[in-house]
Structures are given as C-alpha cells and as structure tokens.
Amino acid sequence: MPDTTITPFSETQDAMKIISLIGMEYKLIDINPIVKEYSMYLVPNEKAKGNLRARVRTNILYYYANIENYLVLGSSDKSEYLTGYFTKFGDGASDLAPIISLYKLQVREIAKHLGIPENIISKKSSPHLWKDHEAEKELGIQYEEIDSILYCLFDEKLSIEKTAETTKIDIKIVEKIHQLNIKSEHKRLQPQKSDMK
Amino acid sequence: MQLQDTLSNKEQTLDISKKIKIYLCGVTVYDESHIGHARTIIIFDVLRKYLESKKVEVEFIQNFTDVDDKIINRATTENVSAQEISDKYIKSYFKDFDELNIMRATNYPKATEHIGDIIKFIEKLIDKEIAYVSKNGVYFSVSKFPQYGKLSKKKIDELQSGSRIQIDETKKDPLDFALWKYSGINPTWESPWGKGRPGWHIECSAMSIKYLGENFDIHGGGRDLIFPHHENEIAQSESHTGNQFAKIWMHVGMVTLGGEKMSKSLGNTKSIKYVLENWGPNIIRLFCLSGHYSKVIDYSEEILKENFSKWRQVETCYFELIHANNKNQENISEKIKKIGMKFDKSLENDFNTHLALSSFFELVKETNRLAAEEKLGEENSVIIKKEFQRILKILGLNIPEMSIDEKQKIDELISNREKFRDEKQFVQADKIREKLNEMNIELIDHKEKTIWMKKEKIKSEK
Ligand SMILES: [Zn+2]
Numbered sequence: 266m267p268d269t270t271i272t273p274f275s276e277t278q279d280a281m282k283i284i285s286l287i288g289m290e291y292k293l294i295d296i297n298p299i300v301k302e303y304s305m306y307l308v309p310n311e312k313a314k315g316n317l318r319a320r321v322r323t324n325i326l327y328y329y330a331n332i333e334n335y336l337v338l339g340s341s342d343k344s345e346y347l348t349g350y351f352t353k354f355g356d357g358a359s360d361l362a363p364i365i366s367l368y369k370l371q372v373r374e375i376a377k378h379l380g381i382p383e384n385i386i387s388k389k390s391s392p393h394l395w396k397d398h399e400a401e402k403e404l405g406i407q408y409e410e411i412d413s414i415l416y417c418l419f420d421e422k423l424s425i426e427k428t429a430e431t432t433k434i435d436i437k438i439v440e441k442i443h444q445l446n447i448k449s450e451h452k453r454l455q456p457q458k459s460d461m462k
Numbered sequence: 463m464q465l466q467d468t469l470s471n472k473e474q475t476l477d478i479s480k481k482i483k484i485y486l487c488g489v490t491v492y493d494e495s496h497i498g499h500a501r502t503i504i505i506f507d508v509l510r511k512y513l514e515s516k517k518v519e520v521e522f523i524q525n526f527t528d529v530d531d532k533i534i535n536r537a538t539t540e541n542v543s544a545q546e547i548s549d550k551y552i553k554s555y556f557k558d559f560d561e562l563n564i565m566r567a568t569n570y571p572k573a574t575e576h577i578g579d580i581i582k583f584i585e586k587l588i589d590k591e592i593a594y595v596s597k598n599g600v601y602f603s604v605s606k607f608p609q610y611g612k613l614s615k616k617k618i619d620e621l622q623s624g625s626r627i628q629i630d631e632t633k634k635d636p637l638d639f640a641l642w643k644y645s646g647i648n649p650t651w652e653s654p655w656g657k658g659r660p661g662w663h664i665e666c667s668a669m670s671i672k673y674l675g676e677n678f679d680i681h682g683g684g685r686d687l688i689f690p691h692h693e694n695e696i697a698q699s700e701s702h703t704g705n706q707f708a709k710i711w712m713h714v715g716m717v718t719l720g721g722e723k724m725s726k727s728l729g730n731t732k733s734i735k736y737v738l739e740n741w742g743p744n745i746i747r748l749f750c751l752s753g754h755y756s757k758v759i760d761y762s763e764e765i766l767k768e769n770f771s772k773w774r775q776v777e778t779c780y781f782e783l784i785h786a787n788n789k790n791q792e793n794i795s796e797k798i799k800k801i802g803m804k805f806d807k808s809l810e811n812d813f814n815t816h817l818a819l820s821s822f823f824e825l826v827k828e829t830n831r832l833a834a835e836e837k838l839g840e841e842n843s844v845i846i847k848k849e850f851q852r853i854l855k856i857l858g859l860n861i862p863e864m865s866i867d868e869k870q871k872i873d874e875l876i877s878n879r880e881k882f883r884d885e886k887q888f889v890q891a892d893k894i895r896e897k898l899n900e901m902n903i904e905l906i907d908h909k910e911k912t913i914w915m916k917k918e919k920i921k922s923e924k
Contacts, residue, residue: 301652305578309545309649
C-alpha cells in the first residue's frame with residue numbers, strides 16, 4: 266500500500282520480491298488518491314497527514330479482513346513497541362503481533378535465517394510517513410544502540426545509570442530512550458474506561 | 463420584515479414564516495480583528511437575536527478565510543507555518559467575539575477544509591466554458607457573465623477602460639479573476655490543473671451553496687466587500703447553478719476614525735481587544751448599533767463616552783426596577799406596550815437599530831422618571847422588566863446577575879452604614895461607603911429610600 270508520491274518505488278519492488286518468494290495472494294493499492302481526498306477537506310498539517318497514511322492502510326487491511334473473515338497481523342517489533350515508534354490505531358493496530366517480542370536486530374537475524382533478500386534486511390528502517398522519512402534519522406540514534414539500551418532497561422531491568430555504564434552510551438541518549446518509552450505509554454494501553462466495573 | 467437589498471436597490475420582504483438562511487463573510491485570519499469587523503458582526507448578531515426572539519429559526523454560516531496571501535506573508539515574516547498564523551487568529555477571534563456576547567454561528571467553515579468542494583465548483587465552471595485554464599491558474603471569464611457589475615452598479619466597459627495596464631498577460635481580459643492560483647508555497651493542494659490554492663472569492667460561493675443551498679435568504683458583509691468580492695461571488699455562483707444566488711444582499715457601513723477609513727495599511731485601526739479593555743462589551747455594542755447599519759459611523763472617544771453615560775442610565779433603570787416598591791403607581795402598561803411595538807417596528811423597517819435604540823432609551827428614561835417621582839411600584843416593575851429584558855436580550859446587552867449572597871451582603875453594609883450615620887459615627891460610615899465604592903456599588907437617594915446599583919467597571923471612566 267504505497268503512497269506513490271511519498272514511498273520510494275524500490276520499497277514496492279522489495280514487497281513484490283517477497284510476495285513472489287512466498288507465492289502469496291496480494292493487492293497493490295496506491296493510497297495516494299485516498300489520502301489526497303481526505304486532505305481536500307481537512308486543515309493542512311503534515312505530521313497529522315503522515316499518521317493519516319498509516320491509519321488509511323489500517324482501514325484497508327481491516328476492510329479486507331472483514332470481507333475474508335481474516336485476522337490482521339501486525340508488523341511491530343519490540344524496539345518500535347517499547348519506544349512507541351508506531352502510529353496509534355495505524356500500524357500499531359492488529360489482531361496478532363507475531364514479532365513483537367523480538368528487537369529489530371533479532372528480526373534481522375531471523376530474516377537472514379528465513380532467506381530474506383539481503384538488501385531488505387540491511388536497508389534503513391523507515392515508516393515513510395512523509396518524504397525521506399527514516400526512523401534512525403528521526404530518533405537521532407542507531408538501532409544497534411537503541412536495542413542495547415532497551416535490552417538493559419527492560420529485559421535486565423537496569424537503572425538508567427547502570428544502562429549507560431554497561432552499554433557505554435551517553436547517559437543523555439539513554440535518558441532520551443527512557444523518555445520515549447514513558448511518553449508513549451498511552452499507545453500500549455487499552456483505552457482508559459471511566460466507571461466500568 | 464423589510465430589508466434594503468443592495469442588488470435590487472430596493473427594500474425586499476424577508477419571509478419569516480420559515481427558516482432563515484444567512485451567510486456572512488467572515489474575517490481573514492492573519493491579524494487581530496478591529497471595531498469595523500465588530501460592527502458588521504454585531505449588526506448580524508442582533509438581526510439573528512431579533513429573528514429568534516420571534517421564534518424564527520435561523521441558520522447562520524460565517525466563514526474563516528484561512529488561505530490567503532496576507533496569511534502566507536505573515537507566516538513568512540514570522541518564520542512559522544501559515545496554519546499556525548490562522549490557528550492563532552481564529553482562537554483570538556473567538557476570544558474577542560465571545561466577550562462581545564456574539565452568538566456562535568451555526569458553523570464556521572474554513573477554506574482549507576473545503577478544497578474538494580472548491581475544486582468541484584471550478585471544474586463545473588470549466589465544463590461550462592465560463593472559466594479557463596491559463597499559465598498562472600484558472601480564471602473566471604467575466605465576459606461570459608453579461609450581468610457582471612449588477613451588484614456594484616459598475617459597467618463592464620467602464621471597468622475595462624478604467625483598469626490598470628494588464629500585468630498578468632495570461633488573462634484573456636483584465637477583469638478576469640483567479641479561481642485557482644498555481645503556487646509552490648504551502649499550503650498547496652493538488653488539482654486537475656496544477657498544484658496551488660484557491661482564489662479568495664470562490665470559497666464563499668462554494669461554502670455558502672454547500673451549507674445553505676443555491677438560493678438562500680441573506681448574504682451579508684461589510685460595504686467594502688461589494689466590489690469585487692461579492693460581485694465575483696454572484697458571477698461564480700449564478701454561472702454555476704443557473705439560479706439566483708442570495709435573495710437579499712445586506713451591507714454594513716464602515717467605521718471611520720476621524721472621518722478616515724480604518725484600515726490596517728493606514729495603521730489607524732482600533733482592535734477589539736483595545737476597545738473591550740477600555741469600554742467593555744455593552745458600550746461597544748451600543749456604539750455599533752447607534753447609526754443606521756448601512757451608513758458610516760465615526761469612532762471617537764467622545765462618542766464612546768456618550769454611550770458610556772447611556773449605559774449607566776440602563777444600569778440605573780435595571781436596579782430601579784429591582785428595588786421598585788412605591789405604593790403610588792401610574793398606569794403605564796399601554797405606554798410600555800407602545801414602546802415595545804415601536805422598537806419592533808424600527809427593526810422590521812430595514813433594521814433601523816438607531817430608531818430601535820431611541821425606543822429603548824424612552825423606556826429607560828420613563829422608568830428612571832417614575833423612580834425619581836416615587837411612582838415605580840412592583841406592578842409597574844413587572845410590566846417594564848419584561849419588556850426591558852426582552853430588548854436587552856435582542857440587543858445582546860448584559861447586566862450580570864447577582865447572587866442572593868452578594869445582594870444580602872450589600873444590603874447589610876448599607877444598613878450598617880445608616881446605623882452609624884444615625885449614631886453620628888461618620889468615620890465608620892465613610893469607611894463602609896469606601897468599601898461599597900470598591901465593590902462598584904453606587905447609592906441612589908430617593909425621598910423615601912436609598913437604593914443601590916452595581917455598576918460595570920469601565921476602565922476609561924477614570
Ligand atoms: Zn466572502
């Protein structure tokens with residue numbers, strides 16, 4: 266589901282490559298006309314429009330899940346999940362999240378094991394919500410570092426200081442990743458319900 | 463109800479047996495609104511309040527122009543997005559106009575949220591060969607609308623010969639105006655003709671028809687919008703639908719300052735924030751309603767001072783009515799009924815708020831006279847209060863309700879003061895008087911009693 270004005274064509278080619286490897290059914294849907302139609306009636310805002318792209322994709326996934334009586338698989342991994350690096354009710358919405366307990370580096374290892382083409386494994390992670398959008402650029406840090414920090418903080422339950430010491434990463438960066446987790450707590454929770462017994 | 467229609471240059475009857483649909487051109491949100499905007503919007507607010515007091519349903523649409531060169535220029539100067547500028551001034555708009563006691567419109571459509579409607583509108587004009595695509599955008603071909611000029615009473619050939627040397631070579635005729643402008647500066651939208659943004663006039667045609675239908679009751683705005691804005695709106699809309707656009711065009715005169723046009727480019731505007739801070743909403747409303755809406759009114763501190771003393775009379779009237787208990791009464795019901803009818807008649811006759819205000823002040827003066835002559839009893843008070851409150855509500859004037867606690871406290875202070883005075887303890891009595899002053903309580907002495915009134919705090923009073 267590329268937005269052909271935003272998503273590089275190479276991304277679509279990569280997706281097609283995987284599809285032909287597995288031999289699964291597919292639909293290629295350009296979400297651009299849908300996003301465009303939305304923006305004809307909404308106050309312009311580039312950031313909100315970026316998240317709108319993710320949510321348009323979710324709408325389409327559930328549309329077909331509805332028709333076919335399918336469940337939707339989510340593609341979030343543990344690195345994205347813990348830092349809140351996903352769109353709430355966008356790519357964050359699914360019925361099953363099969364790789365959510367794996368850090369991004371682990372996902373890459375499994376991909377190698379599964380024989381996924383090398384260029385797909387090694388390319389920069391990107392949500393492509395807007396032009397030239399790259400995850401590491403937006404976060405300002407490499408996934409190697411993010412994963413080590415997250416592992417220390419959440420799997421080993423180390424303090425921020427101890428994490429910085431163990432990973433030898435600047436404590437400010439550790440602090441930043443920790444903050445990303447705290448500020449995105451709402452994305453991982455069910456809607457808060459008032460007066461529900 | 464009769465209203466002067468700019469288009470036919472005659473009074474037209476507004477059929478109030480059914481729902482009334484009104485479209486008012488709102489503000490371009492790139493700066494603070496000024497007293498000129500306030501006047502137009504207050505006039506329409508009172509029109510609406512009057513109609514609703516007569517149990518007429520009103521659908522009231524007022525747009526925000528939130529895509530415009532002025533907004534983009536300001537955004538560039540301040541190094542922020544156009545959206546931030548328009549958001550800021552929309553918030554500011556509501557702060558000002560809520561404080562002016564303006565009833566919120568049924569809807570405030572924004573141009574940026576109706577680009578789809580605008581594009582469809584333009585597409586139809588192109589299909590009908592009334593608009594054409596050129597190098598710089600899409601233009602409306604004025605020569606395709608022979609009635610062009612019917613609102614502003616301008617003749618096409620005079621306009622053409624009078625127009626300055628054509629700068630835009632891509633236009634077929636110097637009078638043609640832009641429906642869509644190609645642009646690379648945000649905000650922009652994709653369109654069938656190229657990336658860009660809508661011209662100013664088209665948003666009002668697209669949005670008024672979307673919300674109110676092709677042929678609605680009243681289209682309003684300031685007189686400065688007659689040409690070219692409203693002239694162009696008519697041309698676009700009637701070409702699009704093939705039907706009459708608005709039934710009545712109602713235009714409100716400008717507010718001048720020392721006889722000069724108030725304008726942002728001249729830097730002689732009085733912002734609503736400024737006048738609200740100094741005079742409060744009631745005095746501004748009285749001022750804006752003081753002349754016939756179609757005529758110019760001149761802003762000056764003296765005129766506001768006059769309205770200030772009028773407002774004090776209104777407050778006095780209110781508190782006299784609250785405290786009325788004279789035994790000896792005049793029969794006033796006929797008189798009051800007549801005043802009320804005169805008030806309504808003035809508004810029904812081309813919405814003459816100037817005359818309506820005279821009737822209102824007749825009521826105020828009559829009440830204050832009765833009070834001074836100790837002839838204002840409870841029965842009188844009930845009759846007058848009903849009419850007084852009705853008019854106050856229509857004019858959007860507001861005397862804050864006081865709590866029972868507050869009233870009791872004031873009564874207590876006053877009786878203490880009287881006690882001290884009876885005991886010749888003048889220092890103590892004066893202290894209470896000071897305290898009452900601080901609370902903006904003024905005492906009014908009558909032969910038999912002393913009543914109090916709570917005055918609105920007006921900064922410019924001092
Ligand atoms: Zn308009």
